[in-house]
Amino acid sequence: xxxxxxxxxxxxxxxxxxxxxxxxxxxxxxxxxxxxxxxxxxxxxxxxxxxxxxxxxxxxxxxxxxxxxxxxxxxxxxxxxxxxxxxxxxxxxxxxxxxxxxxxxxxxxxxxxx
Amino acid sequence: xxxxxxxxxxxxxxxxxxxxxxxxxxxxxxxxxxxxxxxxxxxxxxxxxxxxxxxxxxxxxxxxxxxxxxxxxxxxxxxxxxxxxxxxxxxxxxxxxxxxxxxxxxxxxxxxx
Numbered sequence: 001x002x003x004x005x006x007x008x009x010x011x012x013x014x015x016x017x018x019x020x021x022x023x024x025x026x027x028x029x030x031x032x033x034x035x036x037x038x039x040x041x042x043x044x045x046x047x048x049x050x051x052x053x054x055x056x057x058x059x060x061x062x063x064x065x066x067x068x069x070x071x072x073x074x075x076x077x078x079x080x081x082x083x084x085x086x087x088x089x090x091x092x093x094x095x096x097x098x099x100x101x102x103x104x105x106x107x108x109x110x111x112x113x114x
Numbered sequence: 115x116x117x118x119x120x121x122x123x124x125x126x127x128x129x130x131x132x133x134x135x136x137x138x139x140x141x142x143x144x145x146x147x148x149x150x151x152x153x154x155x156x157x158x159x160x161x162x163x164x165x166x167x168x169x170x171x172x173x174x175x176x177x178x179x180x181x182x183x184x185x186x187x188x189x190x191x192x193x194x195x196x197x198x199x200x201x202x203x204x205x206x207x208x209x210x211x212x213x214x215x216x217x218x219x220x221x222x223x224x225x226x227x
Contacts, residue, residue, distance in 0.1 A: 032214055038155075043118075043204060044218040051214075088155060094214045099169040100145065102216060104157040 002027050004091050006105035013081050014113045021076040021108050023091030031093045033074040034102070035065055038088040047089075050074060061085070086112045117141050118219035120205050126225045127195055135190045135222045137205030143217075144210045145169075146188040148180060151202040151221070163188055164211045195226045 003026045013019050025031055032051050036044040048059025055067040065076045074091060091105040118139045127133050139146065147170070148160040162170035163182040177193045192199060205219040 034215075036218075043220040044157075044206075046215065046217070049215060090157065096212065096214060099162050099164070100208060100211050100214050100216075101147070101159045101162060101170050101172075102149075102157075107155045107157075 002093060002095060002103055004093050004103055004105035006089075006091055006108045008108045009106065010109045010111065012111040012113060015083050016080050019076075019078045019081045019085070019110070021089050021091075021110070023074045023076065023105055024072050025074065025091075025093050026072065027093055029097075031074075032096060033065075033067065034092045034094070035059065035063070035074075035076050036090045036092060036104075037061075038090065038107075040087070044090065047076070081110075081112055083112045083114065086110055118205055118207055118217050120203075120219040120222050122222060123220065124223050124225075126227065128227055129195055129197060131195050132191070132193045133195060133224070134192070135203055135205075135224070137188045137190070137219055139186055139205075139207040139217070139219075141207055141209075141217065142186075143207040144185055145208045145213075146182065146185075147206040147208075147216060148188065148190050149204040149206065149218075151204060153201070157204070161188075161190075162211075169211060192224075195224075197226050200224055200226045 005024045034049045035047040050067045092102045145164045147162045161180040166182045179191045182188045202221045206216040208216045
């Protein structure tokens with residue numbers, strides 16, 4: 001069955017430090033993958049997406065993610081975290097043969113220490 | 115100039131009541147979705163409409179009924195509310211059923227007491 005796993009429920013990093021949020025997927029075909037961010041009390045904002053092509057994708061707010069088919073992973077990275085990056089981050093895969101529904105991971109809550 | 119809007123933002127009601135949540139998108143998209151986010155922040159799709167036609171209907175109690183009067187609107191009506199219905203409900207839209215990029219509304223926090 002299709003699924004997305006985010007192994008880390010909560011991560012704390014210091015401001016200015018680098019960040020990597022892990023995402024693993026299970027999907028029988030070529031996955032279309034997304035990272036969304038949810039700030040407290042807000043809706044979800046799309047950070048970046050991977051459909052095909054270059055496996056390193058750039059997104060908004062200085063985020064990037066790398067698709068690794070061999071590891072079934074799509075990890076999100078940022079070289080230098082800002083306090084405003086504190087939020088919940090969701091990885092998702094779209095089931096393009098099932099009406100485009102998104103399957104989300106459990107989310108990773110990011111806290112940023114000053 | 116809100117792209118996907120939901121009303122109300124907060125909804126507090128008692129068990130057994132019937133309530134509706136409205137969603138509107140001004141992006142000209144064809145496809146709209148409803149997701150439920152539970153207390154552990156887990157997001158799960160409930161329904162999807164494409165050009166007013168239901169295309170996704172997950173395993174959701176039939177107390178939940180979506181209605182799409184036109185392709186810019188997708189409302190969610192809930193009958194006989196239960197405590198377990200307390201959650202945040204998100205509406206989303208995408209340009210078409212095959213474009214996959216979804217734009218989310220701000221959410222409606224439903225609390226059933």
